[in-house]
Amino acid sequence: MFGKILIANRGEIALRIIRACKEMNIATVSVYSQIDKESLHVKLADEAICIGTALPKDSYLNIENIISAAVGVGADAIHPGFGFLAENAKFARICEECHIAFIGPDAKMIENMGDKARARELMIKAKVPVVPGSKGAISTIDEAKVIAKKIGYPVILKASAGGGGRGMRIVDKEDELEQLFLTASHEAQLAFGDGSMYMEKYIRNPRHIEFQILGDSFGNIIHLGERDCSMQRRHQKVIEESPSPHISDDVRAAMGEAAVRAAQSVNYKNAGTVEFILDADNSFYFIEMNTRIQVEHPVTEMVTGIDLIKEQIRIAYGEKLCYTQDDINLVGAAIECRINAENPSLNFRPCAGTITALHFPGGRGVRVESNMYSGYTIPPTYDSMIAKIITFGKDRAEALSIMKRALSETVIEGIDNNIEFQLDLLHTKAFEEGCFNTSYIEQNLDEILEV
Ligand code: ADP
Numbered sequence: 151m152f153g154k155i156l157i158a159n160r161g162e163i164a165l166r167i168i169r170a171c172k173e174m175n176i177a178t179v180s181v182y183s184q185i186d187k188e189s190l191h192v193k194l195a196d197e198a199i200c201i202g203t204a205l206p207k208d209s210y211l212n213i214e215n216i217i218s219a220a221v222g223v224g225a226d227a228i229h230p231g232f233g234f235l236a237e238n239a240k241f242a243r244i245c246e247e248c249h250i251a252f253i254g255p256d257a258k259m260i261e262n263m264g265d266k267a268r269a270r271e272l273m274i275k276a277k278v279p280v281v282p283g284s285k286g287a288i289s290t291i292d293e294a295k296v297i298a299k300k301i302g303y304p305v306i307l308k309a310s311a312g313g314g315g316r317g318m319r320i321v322d323k324e325d326e327l328e329q330l331f332l333t334a335s336h337e338a339q340l341a342f343g344d345g346s347m348y349m350e351k352y353i354r355n356p357r358h359i360e361f362q363i364l365g366d367s368f369g370n371i372i373h374l375g376e377r378d379c380s381m382q383r384r385h386q387k388v389i390e391e392s393p394s395p396h397i398s399d400d401v402r403a404a405m406g407e408a409a410v411r412a413a414q415s416v417n418y419k420n421a422g423t424v425e426f427i428l429d430a431d432n433s434f435y436f437i438e439m440n441t442r443i444q445v446e447h448p449v450t451e452m453v454t455g456i457d458l459i460k461e462q463i464r465i466a467y468g469e470k471l472c473y474t475q476d477d478i479n480l481v482g483a484a485i486e487c488r489i490n491a492e493n494p495s496l497n498f499r500p501c502a503g504t505i506t507a508l509h510f511p512g513g514r515g516v517r518v519e520s521n522m523y524s525g526y527t528i529p530p531t532y533d534s535m536i537a538k539i540i541t542f543g544k545d546r547a548e549a550l551s552i553m554k555r556a557l558s559e560t561v562i563e564g565i566d567n568n569i570e571f572q573l574d575l576l577h578t579k580a581f582e583e584g585c586f587n588t589s590y591i592e593q594n595l596d597e598i599l600e601v
Pocket of ligand 1 (some may be wrong): 316349353
């Protein structure tokens with residue numbers, strides 16, 4: 151097994167990886183930016199190396215500094231976590247060239263799937279259903295108009311290099327197309343250095359359902375069931391759960407089979423996620439494949455009993471999967487609430503500052519993933535997610551009652567946070583009944599905030 155893994159990330163995911171390594175008796179190296187020197191990932195790793203100043207481009211995105219650190223400490227593998235360099239093909243390639251194992255798929259795979267227009271093309275070839283739309287990237291506005299007319303408005307323009315909802319615009323009619331195309335493409339150019347766009351039919355009020363995939367170097371590919379991530383705000387996930395309260399066993403089986411086919415068609419290796427949207431008629435469409443571990447991976451771990459980070463490490467080391475599809479059974483139900491340092495009443499404005507008091511929940515069925523501690527100062531530079539609270543029960547009703555109890559025990563003082571908002575969401579009739587779609591929060595925000 152690897153002797154030493156460098157974790158090229160920060161926050162709760164860095165801790166999650168350190169913990170898995172410790173349980174596997176693998177030495178850990180954290181990297182950190184100057185502003186993160188008091189972070190828990192620095193304190194809990196066996197070694198820690200400063201790789202630059204606060205801005206991501208100077209530290210967590212600085213390939214040269216990270217590789218130098220890895221070579222300097224003699225790490226034989228790098229885990230990129232999610233965000234930052236996790237889906238950067240150049241980084242994966244440089245790791246390979248330096249004989250450091252990149253814990254994820256190879257560079258070519260990241261390149262193919264990271265270009266979402268190209269991923270669409272590959273899925274069409276593999277006969278995985280995709281949302282009706284352009285075949286690949288769109289070159290001109292005239293071409294966009296022709297395709298939109300053919301598939302019918304509303305359409306959604308998406309950035310080929312997209313992620314985090316950036317470079318995405320819904321277009322209701324032709325008059326708006328040119329302007330929205332230009333602004334979305336400009337936004338994508340700024341965010342990703344690539345302004346190319348593609349188009350899909352805008353599916354009204356869909357569910358977002360994704361499948362966790364594991365593939366090894368021997369061509370074995372399995373799925374670990376689905377996660378329902380339909381509770382979203384601005385196309386970003388807020389609550390995730392497994393299994394989905396919405397789909398039937400038949401739909402689940404068909405989607406799982408399509409997800410495995412999608413992964414097989416590209417010979418996928420390591421952990422990945424195939425994301426679909428599901429319309430009101432239960433037709434499902436591929437939207438993208440994420441070639442990394444995801445924020446919401448714990449809900450899958452809770453219902454399958456499989457440690458996804460350890461599996462990623464074993465696969466990267468060249469081990470065979472020790473499960474077949476038949477070994478995978480989903481037991482019980484798990485829910486994850488993302489806890490953010492933000493103020494829901496002020497349009498979810500992010501909040502930096504010092505945590506003056508902190509109490510996380512415990513008890514049966516509760517799991518907390520967080521790098522917070524009392525006295526910690528949240529820097530303004532990074533993502534606002536500060537914790538994930540995950541609950542597990544024999545069924546959804548139990549997982550939900552544990553979540554309500556867990557969130558109401560939680561105390562985070564000194565900074566704004568969305569715990570009350572999450573509690574309000576959990577108490578809505580829609581969530582209780584599992585009847586909501588990706589537009590639910592936007593369409594009911596005033597009501598939710600008033601509860
Ligand atoms: P990103 O990579 O930026 O997160 P995705 O392609 O994963 O973008 O889509 C994010 C979310 O946007 C989806 O979960 C869904 O809510 C919405 N979405 C994406 N494509 C469509 C579509 N064709 N129709 C309706 N909603 C969509």
